[in-house]
Amino acid sequence: MPLFTISAEDALRQLDTFDTVIDARSENEYAEDHLPGAVNWPTLDNQQRHDIGTLYKQVNAFEAKKRGGALAARNIAAHIEREVIDKPKDWKPLTYCWRGGKRSGSLSLILSEIGFRVTIIEGGYKAFRAALLLDIPRLAPMFDWRVVCGTTGSGKTRLLQALQAAGAQVLDLEALANHRSSVLGAIPGVAQPTQKEFDTRIWDALRRFDPKRPVYVESESKKVGNVAVPAALIEAMRAGPCLNLLLPDEERVALLLEDYDFFVQDGEAFCERLDALTELKGKQVVDGWKQAVRSGHIEEVVRDLLLTHYDPVYRQSMARNFKQFGSAQDIQPKDRSVAAMQALAQELVADGA
Template sequence: MSVHPIPAAEAMARLEGFSAIIDARSEGEHAEDHLPGALNWPSLNNAERVRVGTLYKQVSPFEAQKIGAALVARNIAAHIEREVLDKPKNWQPLIYCWRGGKRSNSLALILGQIGFRVHLLEGGYKAFRSALLADLPAQVARLNFRVVCGPTGSGKTRLLQALREEGAQVLDLEELASHRSSVLGMIPGRPQPTQKRFDTLVWDALRQFDATRPVYVEAESKKVGNLAVPDSLILAMRDSPCLLLQLADDERVALLLEDYAFFARDTDFFCRRLDALIALRGKAVIDEWKALVKDGQIEPVVRALLLQHYDPGYASSTRRNFNRFGDAPILAACDRSMATMRTLARDLMASEN
């Protein structure tokens, strides 16, 4: 048998060295969060896990273990037939479950007896999660951030995209969080990940950056939608050099109409999101905006949102939260096009060298 227990911290440092990373937990557990790149080979699927758990509580652990063993054996056989028969002898997977217990041990035992060199994550996902939270501050501390600031609609996300296209290192927190980080930032059809998943995605991005080069990130509040940015990261961002992206109001309105086109297509959804602003803007204002939306007049509502809701207090709020905002060089975009953003990105990267 060739099964080798490995501590979580060591496994995290060697993730790219395994032939595959296999999550033996159920589909639901895997969806909540998993190791980067992990494949899901459930030893017990969602329904089976409930069935065995119910037996364990209502009948006896012994009866649950008999049924569980039969289900696990059947599932492992299916995984081997589907995924393993074409694997060479030097295939070396890392396997884990919740706490390194029976589910991952069963799979590891059989794969080891076949002749594969199997690594078993000590402590399972729970140990990985603890090690990740401990390592996040260290990953943040070794990096130098450049925080892209600018009022709503100024093209910060487009500039990050252009920087990435030009080869810069970019941490796009809104992309990772599946949210555009405002009251209206929900993206239809894209639910946000769990907080655990978001933390893993952030850690996975951070660990791959080259510490000798800057990392560009958009100025964010503590929360992106329902998700909290890790404390160490938000503190580092708030103490990092800033850049101020500026774009004319007409261009900002046009940019938002392009990026939030789904609001024009689904006016009922737009109106429901506007309801979230009643406490801040008052019911009369929101009712007026909703009437315009229902009449197909999206542009004046977007302009009002920018000038009356988002812009007031932007500079003072950013200066209060980002210590070096007052020294931010201005990046003046002549328009909202990606060609302009790419030119700004190239100039910015050249100035860093």
């Protein structure tokens, strides 16, 4: 069966029409970013790719291609034995590698000779990423954004989760970024995605939304931890109507102690994170917080952080960046509990707010 090719732009639109998306690059390339749902079948693994590249530079291209061809043939055979033997004849895979198509081309040629209808992305991952970056500015303005605002600890993430459970469309940027979007927001033991993977996660979420229904999103800043939100998305979000989530200070403190329990359990880790505020608040203030944490008064520190640091910064940022914050609709759950957030979410969905 002949090989088929598809442009990166068409691959964006038709991605879900293929049975399997196969990334033929090395493990490290795949880990940095890959097409949504893609599986990794390296034509050359990390070490082999390094070795063949060295041979290419130090000897010549012909010797490198011979050695690379032998390695690729063995790897492709292993992939077929492991993954393809049980595939039906009408299985339709989409393949890609970095750019030139040699690694995906080798795999695709053998699969097509078996009799499968194989499609290769022209220009590979590099072309797909370029098309994706152009597609985000097209998608972002299409939606009716409802921006969930609220001071730190007011339960914005809990409300977004409740909205999603209630059937609403939600873009949870913090979940996509593996970060809680503040100087203390890194999640212990959980790495953030690369910028490329974050962009891909956002695009994959946007393409699935229905423009006829509202999309709820938190009032994020331009960066969530170490990754940046695409400029077109930030612009679209900041133009949308705002919902101002209100929760009493004591409830906010209690919520943060629940959500950041890892800091409650590990005071020294909390103290290390507080060091990041030294430049803003001064060494004397931060040292005072750290001493209080080590003395078991973490609740007092959290309250002070909210009232003297997070709240003033947040209010200034909202007034400056979100066009409709001044006319935001106030919304208030009964308390910080998941059940209260679920009840509020159901009200919002029913009212179309």
